[in-house]
Amino acid sequence: MSPILRLGILGATDTVESTHLPALHALSTQFELTILHDASSEALQRCQKRFNIKETTTSAADVLNHPQVDLVLNLLPFEYHEQHTIAALEAGKHVMVEIPLSLGIDGLRRIRAATKKGSVNSTVEGGPKVFVGCARRYAPCFTDIFKKEVASIDRIYYARCRNIAGPLQLPDQKAAKKGDSNGTGFNLSLNGNTNGKNNTNGSLTVPNTIINTTKFHTLLADIFNVDDLTAERVAFCRFLGTRGAHDLSLMRELFGFPDAVASISITDPFYSGIFHYTDNAEDGNTFTMLYEAGVDAVPRCDSHLTVYGSGKTVSLEYNFPCPGATCGEGVMSVVVEEAEKPENIEAAVNGNTNGHSLDGNVNGDGVCNSLSWPRAKRTVYTSTAADAYEKQFRAMYSYFVSGDAPDAKTTTEDALDDLKLVHMIFEHYDRQCGTIRTPLG
Template sequence: MSAETTVIRVGIVGCGEVAQTTHLPTLALLSHLFRVTALCDVSPGFLKHCAKKFGIRNTYSDYSALVKDPEVDLVMILTADEYHACIAVEAADAGKAVFIEKPMALTVEDADAIIEAEKRNNATILVGYMRRYAAAYERMKEEVASIKDIRYATVRDIIGPASQHSPLSDATHKADLSSRLTSQNSVFVAQSGTFSAAFSDFPDAANEDRLTRGRAIAQKALSPEQADSPRDVSTYRLLGSLGSHDLSAMRELLGVPRRCIAATRAQGDGAPFMTALFDYGGFTCTYETGIDEVADFDAHIEVIGDGKRVKISYDTPYVKGLPITIQVKERDSTGAYVERTIRPSYTDAYTLELESLHASLTRGKPVKTTPSDAKEDLDIFAMVMGALVN
């Protein structure tokens, strides 16, 4: 069997929304490259539903058992952020390849533990920043590279509608695993045609364990004052969830900013909104993110300079096949205004991400979104948290 047709056996930890709406369907469509052989979840409802719907025989309630399964080559970690590091380290130590949904980690200690496990086991570990695998994103990098003098950039990610039980809720206050069942993407998921199901049958011990881990993360990642503030913990979680998509893509396009000049948040108890201003030396970049009540997915990055404006726009990834486009505005050699729309591919970013992972596992292609790369997000999170003015 050639490397291109080698089928990688996959064990999935976490059978919630992202597994049901994106990864399990995409893996099923990529059956010539991957085969899901095992599932794990602490919820009996999630586990039974996904096993039956996707025809998967081996199921576990303990991730350690899945990691030891000899019929698993690749462990995909799609569970709560609090468990990413411990599962990744155990999987790498067991000789498995690892896929980690973003954010990889929310503390430097957890990020370093994953990086060390990757190195000592010579393991392949990919962090799931799927937007960076989009064909349009690769073209965006080329367009941005053609701008000799960047004057300004903006990164925007405002989606809705906000749900009553947002996963951005402070993990250390009044939250349990069921708070993550209905996400800020609920409208898009409901119209995705994937017919995902939600359950709340999490064991009390699992709820308490996650809360304990969440408190520990806050205490390690934030100052003592911020760790004791539900609002600050929620802001940090916003950066780690929705924000990690944008800030990671910003890093690859523009590099790591020198500093965060200022950051601010909306007042009140409503859905979160945040604005930050990054210093890139010769230019500034504005970052804005939030969740409102409008069923619109407004995510883009725009770079301006040298008489040229380049903008990549993302639609919701929960509806398969929606195009990711680039808009270029510039003057031609005659001085006339020219506007172009570039759509390199309809192939969705999740598919391209998994195809790239397969090439890494079978042909030795370098992984782009490595643990070391993902750790750089933590530097930007710290910049923003340190610059908050209210």
């Protein structure tokens, strides 16, 4: 009989309550919700009652040192990923941490070292391991349909990844206005967009993310080994430490590493980039991908990854649940659009319709006008965010229990590839800003 992994969870935000906890609670034969941590007693009481969690605490140490916890879910903001992941590993516990695991090579090395150290006094079979959460990459629509449809395109001509969404919800607007912390050391800002001098950077009041500014700057200085971090670099790192990391990881799994990064634009809170790729065809066709992302004050999710071929366009559209919504409300869709030629289209183009004009409107030179052209065949496949999280957690369970889990693709080795792509982007940004003086830097 397979063992049940006892969970200790760090962080009980609205997003965790709407996505992670329902999926884990539904997998009761694999996971047991042992203890939940958060700074908000109200959130703890609500989650404990709803999901039948045994214990709650406002201290992260209670989770990290709990004798009846096999697996720690580190769902705190990015600047706490390395610190609590290492503490859990050294205590001999498995760890799942939301992407990104780290933005620095040294941080990744420290996590690997902690894994070896934790094996000495680990209570889990085979020693502790790390799994990185990126639910989009486990969604059935992505793994079973989207990747296959893209592979069927003879030649990719262009691709676009967009992630423009409305504001994240602050846990306590009153506390934010007063500048209070929520007990975890986070500085609450109504626009989440400080420039390091405790004043806002621009007039757009968009809550981007909640961070400990001092801790975040210290972390980035360690990652990039520089003392003078520009406001643009800090803003972009903050975005990559939240939503942006999911985009880049999805792009990398689909296309691999780009041949080159052509341009990076940072106009916080909007970001864009141009990447050049070579497909897997024998003749090595090249194509360009545009990445555009940002956060504004409009409550909607305009997010998709689209690939364009000559006769087929395949798009992955994702709208994961907003804070406060249920996991089942989030939907991922694959939209396939193909050119569907009528039987007499070739005759019409050649000026010979045999008495059957496509719409009675063929030009004298034998060329159909726009009204004569075939319409696209549109096919839509959907799966829910709940499906994605369930598949992710099943893969995670197999990885921790058996160690041989081919579906568990988001490991520390995979995180290293994500990190390489991030550094390709920053290396180009440094070259760009050092040689071209523009409003970008």
